[in-house]
Amino acid sequence: MMGYEATLAFVLxxxxxxxxxxxxxxxxxxxxHLLARxxxxxxxxxxxxxxxxxxxxxxxxxxxxxVTILFTAFPKAYVQISITLHIPLTLLVIGIVLRGSAFAxxxxxxxxxxxxxxxxxxxAISSLISPLLLGVIIGAMTVGHFPVNSESFFQGYVSPxxxxxxLILGIFTLSLFAYLAAxxxxxxxxxxxxxxxxxxxxxxxxxxxxxxxxAVLILGKSGxxxxxxxxxxxxxxxxxQLGVGGFAIAAVWFLLTRRYWWARTCAILxxxxxxWAWGIAQFPYLVPPDLTVxxxxxxxxxxxxxxxxxxxxxxxxxxxxxYLFRIFKGGQKAQHE
Amino acid sequence: MSNLLAARSLMAMxxxxxxxxxxxxMAMPLLMVLAEWRWLRTKEEVYLxxxxxxxxxxxxxxxxxxxxxxxxxxxxxLLWPRFMEWAGPIIGPAFAIEGFAFFTEAIFLxxxxxxxxxxxxxxHLAAGGVVVxxxxxxxxxxxxxxxxxxxxxxxxLLNGLPSNIDxxxxxxxxxGLLQAPHMILAAFAAAGFAVAGIHAFLLLRQQGNVxxxxxxxxxLTVGCVSxxxxxxxxxxxxxxxADFQPLKLAVFEGQVHTxxxxxxxxxxxxxxxxxxxxxxxxxxxxxxxxxxxxPQGEVQGLKDFAKENWPPIGIVxxxxxxxxxxxxxxxxxxxxxxxxxxxxxNVFESKTFLKAMVLATPLGFIATEAGWxxxxxxxxxxxxxxxxxxxxxxxxxxxxxxxxxxxxxxYTFLTCIxxxxxxxxxxxxxxxxxxxxxxxxxxxx
Ligand code: HDD
Ligand code: HEM
Ligand code: HEM
Numbered sequence: 001m002m003g004y005e006a007t008l009a010f011v012l013x014x015x016x017x018x019x020x021x022x023x024x025x026x027x028x029x030x031x032x033h034l035l036a037r038x039x040x041x042x043x044x045x046x047x048x049x050x051x052x053x054x055x056x057x058x059x060x061x062x063x064x065x066x067v068t069i070l071f072t073a074f075p076k077a078y079v080q081i082s083i084t085l086h087i088p089l090t091l092l093v094i095g096i097v098l099r100g101s102a103f104a105x106x107x108x109x110x111x112x113x114x115x116x117x118x119x120x121x122x123x124a125i126s127s128l129i130s131p132l133l134l135g136v137i138i139g140a141m142t143v144g145h146f147p148v149n150s151e152s153f154f155q156g157y158v159s160p161x162x163x164x165x166x167l168i169l170g171i172f173t174l175s176l177f178a179y180l181a182a183x184x185x186x187x188x189x190x191x192x193x194x195x196x197x198x199x200x201x202x203x204x205x206x207x208x209x210x211x212x213x214x215a216v217l218i219l220g221k222s223g224x225x226x227x228x229x230x231x232x233x234x235x236x237x238x239x240x241q242l243g244v245g246g247f248a249i250a251a252v253w254f255l256l257t258r259r260y261w262w263a264r265t266c267a268i269l270x271x272x273x274x275x276w277a278w279g280i281a282q283f284p285y286l287v288p289p290d291l292t293v294x295x296x297x298x299x300x301x302x303x304x305x306x307x308x309x310x311x312x313x314x315x316x317x318x319x320x321x322x323y324l325f326r327i328f329k330g331g332q333k334a335q336h337e
Numbered sequence: 338m339s340n341l342l343a344a345r346s347l348m349a350m351x352x353x354x355x356x357x358x359x360x361x362x363m364a365m366p367l368l369m370v371l372a373e374w375r376w377l378r379t380k381e382e383v384y385l386x387x388x389x390x391x392x393x394x395x396x397x398x399x400x401x402x403x404x405x406x407x408x409x410x411x412x413x414x415l416l417w418p419r420f421m422e423w424a425g426p427i428i429g430p431a432f433a434i435e436g437f438a439f440f441t442e443a444i445f446l447x448x449x450x451x452x453x454x455x456x457x458x459x460x461h462l463a464a465g466g467v468v469v470x471x472x473x474x475x476x477x478x479x480x481x482x483x484x485x486x487x488x489x490x491x492x493x494l495l496n497g498l499p500s501n502i503d504x505x506x507x508x509x510x511x512x513g514l515l516q517a518p519h520m521i522l523a524a525f526a527a528a529g530f531a532v533a534g535i536h537a538f539l540l541l542r543q544q545g546n547v548x549x550x551x552x553x554x555x556x557l558t559v560g561c562v563s564x565x566x567x568x569x570x571x572x573x574x575x576x577x578x579a580d581f582q583p584l585k586l587a588v589f590e591g592q593v594h595t596x597x598x599x600x601x602x603x604x605x606x607x608x609x610x611x612x613x614x615x616x617x618x619x620x621x622x623x624x625x626x627x628x629x630x631x632p633q634g635e636v637q638g639l640k641d642f643a644k645e646n647w648p649p650i651g652i653v654x655x656x657x658x659x660x661x662x663x664x665x666x667x668x669x670x671x672x673x674x675x676x677x678x679x680x681x682x683n684v685f686e687s688k689t690f691l692k693a694m695v696l697a698t699p700l701g702f703i704a705t706e707a708g709w710x711x712x713x714x715x716x717x718x719x720x721x722x723x724x725x726x727x728x729x730x731x732x733x734x735x736x737x738x739x740x741x742x743x744x745x746x747x748y749t750f751l752t753c754i755x756x757x758x759x760x761x762x763x764x765x766x767x768x769x770x771x772x773x774x775x776x777x778x779x780x781x782x
Contacts, residue, residue: 054447065436072429079422082414097404104400110765298426313437
């Protein structure tokens with residue numbers, strides 16, 4: 001039986017996975033919006049808008065859940081992260097505000113005219129900001145060693161995240177989300193031309209992801225030695241790495257052979273295992289070397305209470321989510337299976 | 338501007354902005370569901386068109402509500418880390434419940450907005466119902482968390498830190514239990530009056546447009562029922578404030594010295610040198626009567642309390658008075674509407690009434706902002722009354738003025754865009770002729 005601390009850390013990891021797989025892909029779709037070229041540009045935009053419309057707000061709530069669990073169950077860590085990473089967190093929410101507002105302005109307006117191009121641009125550009133910063137924040141938490149009572153502003157609030165490892169993790173996160181989005185969009189359309197476009201993009205993105213994944217690992221050796229050690233010198237670390245690599249190759253293979261449903265499944269598994277490899281290697285630290293899920297935890301009663309709330313909430317949430325996705329995402333998938 | 342002041346201003350701005358969207362996000366689904374329900378009952382297409390029109394506008398507000406709410410959940414930690422460290426384990430579980438309410442709200446709103454063709458009419462209506470309920474739940478829970486800051490319960494203090502935590506007792510704190518219904522009523526009153534006001538304006542320009550008549554009637558009904566209950570709930574709440582935060586109540590009511598048989602004071606300007614209010618109008622014994630149901634009841638004055646714990650008096654009292662004044666105006670309008678409905682059997686014939694409603698469009702929002710300023714500034718210098726001062730809770734990071742300026746710009750920009758979009762929305766509302774065409778199209782579809 002896992003203790004409450006470990007259980008809640010696990011729930012955090014699961015929520016982060018859902019956020020990446022769902023909310024992350026919505027940001028990734030924004031990247032493809034920005035990169036849309038060629039004669040089918042408008043169709044690409046429409047595809048992206050239609051795919052996001054009914055679900056992006058739901059997907060976004062995963063992030064809110066993560067923040068909530070963090071400040072309820074691990075208040076000391078939330079506080080330290082909020083103080084030290086004030087700047088990237090603020091930039092992250094600015095990206096979120098701009099992306100969401102621009103999407104709403106564009107899609108829920110009563111008229112359809114020129115100004116919509118502007119909202120589209122704002123939507124696409126702001127979709128870049130948040131994944132980048134999310135990666136930077138997670139990277140900074142991985143490197144850890146947050147300064148206490150630092151002397152200068154730079155030391156206290158800037159240098160913990162302006163470092164190679166967090167920055168490369170930011171770029172990696174962005175590419176991961178774009179990759180996911182491309183494999184999803186393939187299954188959202190029946191138009192062969194669009195599928196061909198997103199197939200190519202998915203393949204390229206898949207290769208970029210693979211390359212960056214290696215870069216992250218190599219930089220991790222000096223940047224986040226604790227993470228690197230866990231991944232390199234443990235059996236499960238090796239297994240997870242093999243799994244990630246295997247699914248990555250499989251996904252590209254299925255893309256090349258046009259088996260999209262399989263490609264998407266492999267991409268999902270690849271991303272999931274990537275996040276879990278990070279999570280397991282990071283455990284039990286929230287911010288090494290001082291804050292762990294054990295010493296940052298709230299009193300037992302709070303942990304019990306929130307675990308119960310999460311359990312009951314999940315009973316409500318998953319059937320509802322299933323219903324939503326069946327209504328809006330059911331049709332296309334069936335045709336491709 | 339000091340760091341503390343910048344943080345307070347940023348928090349106040351972010352909350353004051355979010356609340357507008359939260360109100361609309363809470364109340365509009367009810368109006369839409371009522372319109373759709375009328376459609377299912379009467380089969381008159383006009384109601385369906387109203388529901389669809391409202392849904393489009395609401396979606397914008399909802400999206401902005403969601404993103405600005407996200408800003409808040411980060412800002413609680415970014416600006417007030419010591420507060421969150423203290424309060425997180427105690428009221429955090431409330432936010433977890435709210436999180437799931439957000440999930441169901443967003444899920445079923447997605448179905449509501451995009452599912453007209455995809456689910457049966459009943460399932461569609463039910464989805465709207467779930468949006469209404471989860472919106473109310475999230476509003477209630479977050480306000481209860483705020484109530485805890487006013488009347489902290491559910492823990493004991495051990496060596497300066499909270500222990501023996503009881504999250505349920507914290508959630509069911511005395512202030513929160515009465516603040517929550519007052520806030521929910523405020524949301525329905527404000528949104529109901531605002532929507533009714535817009536349709537009243539269009540009705541004055543296009544007499545006899547059935548679209549606006551029907552929309553006006555639905556919005557007015559919701560607004561009026563709430564506006565009549567609102568002062569009642571405010572009265573209960575004021576009694577609770579008198580019990581638990583007597584200093585705050587003294588500031589609300591302009592009670593400087595403790596006195597038996599206290600009068601109700603209207604107006605007045607705080608003179609900080611003399612420590613008295615100038616130019617007040619007094620209604621003898623009324624305050625004692627209201628609070629204690631006894632004309633000789635004793636009301637504590639603010640001089641009974643240490644001066645260092647006084648909130649900014651002028652702002653708090655002015656804000657409170659604005660809220661109460663508006664509450665009385667809105668109640669009078671609601672009674673007028675009830676009288677018209679009873680006497681004339683319809684509420685949109687009287688031009689004077691329509692004009693009054695147009696003027697009342699923003700009142701509910703102003704009252705809500707004023708009420709929150711009274712509550713939150715009236716809580717100063719405490720962030721958790723009696724336990725933690727705002728100044729101790731603020732982030733150590735210097736330069737909060739920069740995000741403050743940035744967010745001020747961002748929110749001003751968003752405000753302008755939303756107003757402009759709503760203006761387009763109103764201009765695009767169907768004329769009588771369109772209505773007939775739309776009805777035909779809707780029948781064919
Ligand atoms: C449409 C909006 C609206 C209207 C018409 C009123 N109020 Fe209100 N009031 C609010 C909207 C509001 C609010 C913004 O929603 C507050 C802020 C905190 C809260 O829970 O509700 C509030 C707070 C609030 C408080 C402070 C609670 C505290 O500090 O803990 C009191 C005593 C009252 N109200 C009393 C009244 C009375 C006596 C009213 C009528 C005549 C009245 N309100 C009308
Ligand atoms: C949405 C409606 C709300 C509005 C308009 C509002 C308004 C304000 C204002 C004006 C301040 C600044 C007070 C000052 O420093 O003088 C403030 C502070 C604050 N509010 Fe609220 N508030 C709202 C709801 C809430 C809720 C629901 C919570 C928490 C659950 C909350 C938590 C805080 C905190 C933590 C501060 C900062 C500390 C402080 O200044 O005491 N507020 N709010
Ligand atoms: C009196 C105060 C408040 C009320 C009545 C209120 C109500 C609501 C409602 C009804 C929504 C649903 C979205 C919408 O309708 O636009 C919402 C969204 C949200 N609120 Fe607030 N809120 C309040 C204050 C706060 C505070 C203090 C926080 C932060 C801690 C917060 C966090 C959020 C978040 C994160 C969302 C987004 C949920 C989503 O994605 O659907 N709210 N709020």
